[in-house]
Amino acid sequence: MVLNTYCKEDKVLLAVDCIIFGFYQEELKILVVKRDFEPAMGEWSLIGGFLKQKENLNDAASRILKRLTGLxxxxxxxxxxxxxxxxxxxxxxxxxxxxxxxxxxxxxKDLLKENPIKWFNLKDMPSLIFDHNKMVKDAITLLRNRITNKPVGFELLPEKFTMRQLQKMYEAILDTELDKRNFINKFNSFDLLRKLNEKDMSSSKKGAFLFKFDEDKYQKKLEEGFCFKI
Amino acid sequence: MVLNTYCKEDKVLLAVDCIIFGFYQEELKILVVKRDFEPAMGEWSLIGGFLKQKENLNDAASRILKRLTGLxxxxxxxxxxxxxxxxxxxxxxxxxxxxxxxxxxxxxKDLLKENPIKWFNLKDMPSLIFDHNKMVKDAITLLRNRITNKPVGFELLPEKFTMRQLQKMYEAILDTELDKRNFINKFNSFDLLRKLNEKDMSSSKKGAFLFKFDEDKYQKKLEEGFCFKI
DNA sequence: TCAAAAGTGTTTGTGATACACCCATGG
DNA sequence: CCATGGGTGTATCACAAACACTTTTGA
Structure with missing residues (x-):
């Protein structure tokens, strides 16, 4: 039976660990750190910290991310x-x-200068401490699920991006190949991208048009019952 | 920066709260308890308890469920x-x-005799303490998602059930009406149910055939790449 | 002039949805 | 004999998937 007071209950340490995903050169990447304290000093680990008495879990995660990335x-x-x-x-x-x-x-940009922090291609990620490998696996499962029913993939891209980048990002996360025409047709049918009068010239001679995700339009469509589904 | 020792970090109480779903008379139900201790004594609450030093969260949830249901x-x-x-x-x-x-x-059966514990139809559930209403909402969202991609709904039904019961269970969870023929066709296409030579006579004069979920067959199909999808 | 990426529509197939009648039986 | 729930199959539609050629331009 639950006691009439909480004070006899056990208290525990509560940690927050972050699986930080990035996308670069057509690869899904993950940010990990070489631990500089015991236990498991010198081994690769997720970025984490402990929950403080006066913050909730989201705040703790934000604080940890800010400490690491400045963002x-x-x-x-x-x-x-x-x-x-x-x-x-x-x-x-x-x-x-x-x-x-x-x-x-x-x-x-500054991030990579710090020594013990490193981006790995997901495929090449070294073994991590404790149960962090399982955490990564579960996070990927959730991420795969999420990008198919919510337009969160744009968080991995610059504000302006090409359709090719967008497609490659989906391919990297879902670990699958997608048909170029079907992908573009599908996205166009959502009517959520704004085509700019600018081209990215870095990857071809012809240049590829840049697009922006229209967050306002998305919110408006949501209210009208729109359901994002890749 | 994370310290070189954990001992200065804050510790917290960790509770486990259970959203217990049941299905009876074509209604999705939820089990709640009238709190007999402060704070919020006398108000409706989810069933919960505190994590102990020597158990993991799953064990704690199992312990709480066992204490309450005997199961x-x-x-x-x-x-x-x-x-x-x-x-x-x-x-x-x-x-x-x-x-x-x-x-x-x-x-x-014995459960309902205990005074402060009660099944409510989800629709008629009273307001709960703290953030328990939000917990229920999130749990339903997950449950709706889960029953569409994993055959967990059978946990709510007796071992032997009629197609009508199965359909009504899905309807109650998804809060939608389903077409009888389409539902049966879909389920039959999975080939996961065993039709018994027994009828349930309680709801009609003609009687309705009883079925069993074939767990072994499901496991075998899973290995062959089968994907359950309602 | 050629290599390399950008851009663009149509056809086909599969799965989802809509839909109506006969059966069996207890009262 | 009739009211009630049980049981069954087909036609249509919408979306997903497969698929190939032209354009541009720097080297």
Whole structure:
């Protein structure tokens, strides 16, 4: 039976671990850190921290992301809580994981200079400490699910992007190949992109038109019952 | 920066709250309890408890469900963690929610005798304490998602059930009406049900054939790449 | 002039949806 | 004999998938 007071209940450490995704050169990437403290010093780990008494989990995740990237307003979602009794060999710790989406190209320039932090292609990611590999796996599962029913993929791209970039981003996350014409037709049918009078000349001689995601239009469509579905 | 030792970090109370779903007389139901301790004594609440030092979250949820229903092996899934600083007015508490699926008819007979515990039709559920209403909402969203891509609905039904019961269960969870023939055709195409030589005579003069879900066949199909999708 | 990426519509197939009548039986 | 729920098949539609050629231009 639950006691009439809470004070006899056990308290635990609550950690937040972030699975930070990026997209660059047609590859889905993940940001990990070499731990500079025990236990497991020198091994690769997700970026994390502990929940403070006066903040909620979202705030903690935002704080950790800000500390690492310098960015505010990063798109993130809670994924799952991990609680195996001996998951952290040092002390009983429960961890709540978040995934985050970052536009590598435009923001995190200084980031890579810091020594112990590194972007890996998801495919080449080294083994991580504790249950962090499982956290990554679960986060990818959620991310795959999410990008098919919510237009969050744009968080990984610069504000202006080409259709090819958009498609390659979906392909990288879903780990599949998509038909160029079907993909464009589908996206055009949503009527959520604004074609700009600008071209990206970096990847071809002809140049590729740049597009912007129209957030306002999306919100308006949502209210009218629109349902994003790739 | 994360410190070189954990011992200066804040510890918190970690609760587990269960959204217990049942299905009876064509209605989706939820089990709640009248709190017999402060704060919020006398108000309706989800069934919960605190995580102990030596158990993981799944074990805690199982323990809470066992205490309440006497049942082991209840189907459940973690939903989300709730961490607003003042969500519990008495003391900082983070809560991890689980949904659980119970076959009301065959099991929880003694349950209803206990005074402060009650099944409500989801539609008629009273307002709950703290952020428990939000927890219920999130759990339903997950449940709706889950029954469309995994055959978990059977957990709400007796071992033997009629096609009508199965359909009404889906209708109750999805809060929609389904076409009888399309529903049966779809389910038959999966080839996951075993038709028994028994009829349920309780709801009509003609009687309706009973079916069983074939778990082994489902597992075999899964390995062959089958994907359940309603 | 050629290599490399950009851009563009139509056909086909599959799965979702809509739909109506006969059957069996207890009262 | 009739009221009630049980059981069954087909036609249509909409969306997903497959598919190939022309354009542009820098090297």
């Amino acid at each position: 505010n307003n990063i798109y993130m979602e809670q994924v799952h809580s991990y609680s195996k009794v001996d998951r952290d060999p040092k002390e009983r710790t429960i961890s709540v994981s978040y995934f985050a989406l970052i536009d590598i190209a435009h923001h995190c | 082991n092996n209840i189907y459940m899934e973690q939903v989300h963690s709730y961490s607003k600083v003042d969500r519990d007015p008495k003391e900082r508490t983070i809560s991890v929610s689980y949904f659980a699926l119970i076959d009301i008819a065959h099991h929880c």
